[in-house]
Each structure stands twice: as structure tokens, then as C-alpha cells.
Amino acid sequence: MTSCVGNEASLASTGNQKQLPTVEETVQDGNILLKINNIDSGQPQILQANENERLAALDAFLGFLKLQGKETKALRVARGLAEHTRKRLNEGKALVVYNSVNVAEMAEQPVTPERATAWLAKIWSNLEERLEERETGIQDFARQAGLSIYAWPRKTSGAGGAGNNSTYAIEFLKLPSANAHSPEIAPGGVAYVQDLTLKPAFWLKPLIRTGFALKGWRRVAFLVYGFGGLAVIGALFVLLWLALTTQSARIPSGDIATLILFAAVVGWLGFAFLSPFWRLIDLRIIMAPDLLLSLRERGVQLEAAKEPAGDGQHVRVIRLVRYSARCPKCGxxxxxxxxxxxFPGRLVGKCDEHPAEHVYSFDRFTKTGSPLR
Structure with a gap:
């Protein structure tokens, strides 16, 4: 059974940008599909891109999702929306928005229609958080593909009540202008994208969730940690040396062995906790110590990036990031x-499937890499 009725629904956009598209409601097997007939082109961020641009943006979005490793339910929802939208475009059909039952089917989630709305509400909240953390990477991936738009899953909240449920769709947003032109990639090379993980260990979240800017008390605390820690370790070694050299005749051999073991433990702890500090100062980007990360994160870097400050100056901001790319040899x-x-003192890119053979360099400035093997 199919019926068509003129209708209007709001398609949510970033910030307070909204528009009222005219849609045509179609009911198929109990699922509501809303065909978009017209979208107000007066909104600067929502683009009327042609079919090829939209398909390319969807391919870039799906390619970025593939880099995320293990697929969560939230990312499966995003992938289902993007793949279904791409399928409609390939078939020459108009873009539509979907209800929660449609989205649950796309995500291959075995949930009854009555529970679909409650299930998706929780999943979508998680998806919005994950996408916000990775928006920079999504934009970079689309920009490296030579696009001016990028795909973005969007929820339009309903007014409530029967027939006014929330709807879901993929919309296409304009890429923000970049500070520099995308560099050329060497033959056989890779292009990295940065995605902010923002999943530090629970004890670190208050400090580094939005970045740790090295100014004011934060800069003092950072320097005290590095130089103060070095002073404490040095003082302990001096005390141990004095104890062994000035009282060796009165210290039993068992106690001497204990002091030496204690010195070894102090040295190991000092290296483990202070080495990242000095390497970050020297290299600006290092692999993040496991102590700083959530158990769910892997392949994360600790970066001290120079960013513009409000007074026209620049400030170093320490944050957790992750760089990834698609292997040109195996995908x-x-x-x-x-x-x-x-490759001492360097970070290198290794393919997840062939890490011993598919190895690439990494340039943090250009976000590109050349084959090393």
C-alpha cells in the first residue's frame, strides 16, 4: 500500500541553522519514507550539490568510517544511513529521511518497531558524540578527495505525538576553508587524517578533554612535572649513593642488595614517567603512554601543536589525537x-593487514607519507 501526502518537516543543521524542506510522505510496509522535494538553498551551510559530488562525499565518509577499526553500534548506524543513501543516488532516486524503524533495519538491529525509537535514541546520542570528536578527520578525508562538501548524519527531532516522530538522514555540508592547500601525495604514498579521540583515562579527563594549553598555571604545572620530577629522581639517586659509599661497612649485604634494587625501580619509574615529557618537548608528537588512555583506545598519539591564541600570539596545546590513512596497496x-x-625517533604508518611490508613515513605538517618499504 502506498499513499502520498504533502507535508513539511524540519531538517536540523549545525548550530541554529535550520530550513523547512518540502517533503512527500510515503508509507511502505509500515515504514515512513519522506521524499525531499525541495530544500531552501538560502542556508549557507547546506549545499545543493550534484549527484556525483554527493556520491563522492558518501564514499569519503564511508572510507573514513573504515579507518575506525572495530565497528560500534553507533558507527554501524552511520554506515547504514550512508550506504542506503548512496544506493538511492546510484539508482537515480530522490533523497529521503527515515524513521527509527528504518534506521534499525539498516543497522541490522533485531529490535521490534515498538522499541526502535528508544533503542535509537541512546545509540544516536553516542553517535553524535563520536562524530563530533571525529569531525576534523571526516572533513580532512573529504578535502583530500578534492571535494567541497562532506556527508554528515543528522537527526531532526519530531514535535512529539502520533505521526510526529524524529527523522534521520544524511545531509551534505560545506567544507570549512583550510589554512593551506592540500599537498601532493608522492606516488604510492598515503594521506593521513587526524581524528581527535578525546578518550583519555578517567583521571585525566578534567585536564585534557578539550586540550591542555601551555599557558598560565597549566604551563607552570607542566614544567614543574618535568623538571621537578627530574630533581626528585636525582635527589633519590644521590641519597642512595651516599648511603652505599659512606656507610658500606655497617650495612649488611642483604640491605645493600635491597638498596640497589630500589635504585633500579626508581630509575625505571623515572624513565617511564619522565621520558614522554622530554620526548614530547623534543619531537612535538609521540605515541601516547597507555597510562593516559581509555582501555578502548589504541594507536593514539600525544601531540603538542602550535595554535593561535586570542591575543594574536601562539600557544602550545597538548591533546590526544590519532592519525590514520588508507593503504594504497591493499585498502x-x-x-x-x-x-x-x-626508524629511530620517528613515527611510521603501518598497514593493519600487512604491518611488516606496507610501511609509510609520516609528516605531521603535510599529513602525508611516502613508502618506506
Missing amino acids: EAVHLYNGRRE
């Missing part, structure tokens, strides 16, 4: 690792 994800002995 799998490439993540950064320590170069270790083979």
Missing part, C-alpha cells in the same frame, strides 16, 4: 607506531 587502514630501531 586496509594504516595507523602510526613507534619507528623503534629501524
Whole structure:
């Protein structure tokens, strides 16, 4: 059974940008599909892109999702929306918005129609958080593909009541202007995208959730941690040396062994806690210590990036980031690792599927890499 009725629904956009598209409601097997007939082109951020641009933006969005590793329910919802939208465009059909039952089917979620709205409400909240954290990477991925738009899942909240449920769709937003032109990628090279993980360990969230800017008391605390820690470790070693050299005749051999073991533990702890501090100052980006991360995160970097401050100056901001790329040889994800002995002092990109053979350099400024093997 199919029926068509003129209707209007609001399609939510970033901030307070909204528009009222004219839609045509179609009921198929109990599922509501809202065909978009017209969208107000007066909104600067919502673009009337042609079919090829939209398809390319969807491909870029799906490619970015593939880099995220293990797929969560939230990312599966985003992928389902993007794939279904791409399918309609490939078939020459008009774009539509969907209800919660439609989206649950796209995500292959075995949930009854009565529970679909409650299930999706929780999942969508998580999706919005994850996408907000990764919007920079989504934009970079689309920009590297030569696009001026990017795909973005959007929820339009309903007014409530029967027939006024929330709807979901993929919309296409204009890419913000970049500070520099995208650099050329070397033959066989990769283009990295940065996605902010913002999933630090629970004890670190109050400090680094939005970045740790090295100014004011934060700069003092950072320096005290590094230099103060070094002074404490040095003082402990001096005390141990004095104890061993000035009272060696009166200290039992068992106690001497204990003091030496204690010195080794102090040295190891000092290296573990202070080494990242000095390497970050020297290299500006390092692999993040596991102590700083949530258990769910992997392949994360700790970066001290120079960013403009409000007074026209620049300030270093320490934050957790992750750089990834798509391997041009096999299409799998490439993540950064320590170069270790083979590439000392460097981060290198290794393919998840062939890490021993598909290895690439990493340039934080250009976000590109050349083959190393």
C-alpha cells in the first residue's frame, strides 16, 4: 500500500541553522519514507550539490568510517544511513529521511518497531558524540578527495505525538576553508587524517578533554612535572649513593642488595614517567603512554601543536589525537607506531593487514607519507 501526502518537516543543521524542506510522505510496509522535494538553498551551510559530488562525499565518509577499526553500534548506524543513501543516488532516486524503524533495519538491529525509537535514541546520542570528536578527520578525508562538501548524519527531532516522530538522514555540508592547500601525495604514498579521540583515562579527563594549553598555571604545572620530577629522581639517586659509599661497612649485604634494587625501580619509574615529557618537548608528537588512555583506545598519539591564541600570539596545546590513512596497496587502514630501531625517533604508518611490508613515513605538517618499504 502506498499513499502520498504533502507535508513539511524540519531538517536540523549545525548550530541554529535550520530550513523547512518540502517533503512527500510515503508509507511502505509500515515504514515512513519522506521524499525531499525541495530544500531552501538560502542556508549557507547546506549545499545543493550534484549527484556525483554527493556520491563522492558518501564514499569519503564511508572510507573514513573504515579507518575506525572495530565497528560500534553507533558507527554501524552511520554506515547504514550512508550506504542506503548512496544506493538511492546510484539508482537515480530522490533523497529521503527515515524513521527509527528504518534506521534499525539498516543497522541490522533485531529490535521490534515498538522499541526502535528508544533503542535509537541512546545509540544516536553516542553517535553524535563520536562524530563530533571525529569531525576534523571526516572533513580532512573529504578535502583530500578534492571535494567541497562532506556527508554528515543528522537527526531532526519530531514535535512529539502520533505521526510526529524524529527523522534521520544524511545531509551534505560545506567544507570549512583550510589554512593551506592540500599537498601532493608522492606516488604510492598515503594521506593521513587526524581524528581527535578525546578518550583519555578517567583521571585525566578534567585536564585534557578539550586540550591542555601551555599557558598560565597549566604551563607552570607542566614544567614543574618535568623538571621537578627530574630533581626528585636525582635527589633519590644521590641519597642512595651516599648511603652505599659512606656507610658500606655497617650495612649488611642483604640491605645493600635491597638498596640497589630500589635504585633500579626508581630509575625505571623515572624513565617511564619522565621520558614522554622530554620526548614530547623534543619531537612535538609521540605515541601516547597507555597510562593516559581509555582501555578502548589504541594507536593514539600525544601531540603538542602550535595554535593561535586570542591575543594574536601562539600557544602550545597538548591533546590526544590519532592519525590514520588508507593503504594504497591493499585498502586496509594504516595507523602510526613507534619507528623503534629501524626508524629511530620517528613515527611510521603501518598497514593493519600487512604491518611488516606496507610501511609509510609520516609528516605531521603535510599529513602525508611516502613508502618506506
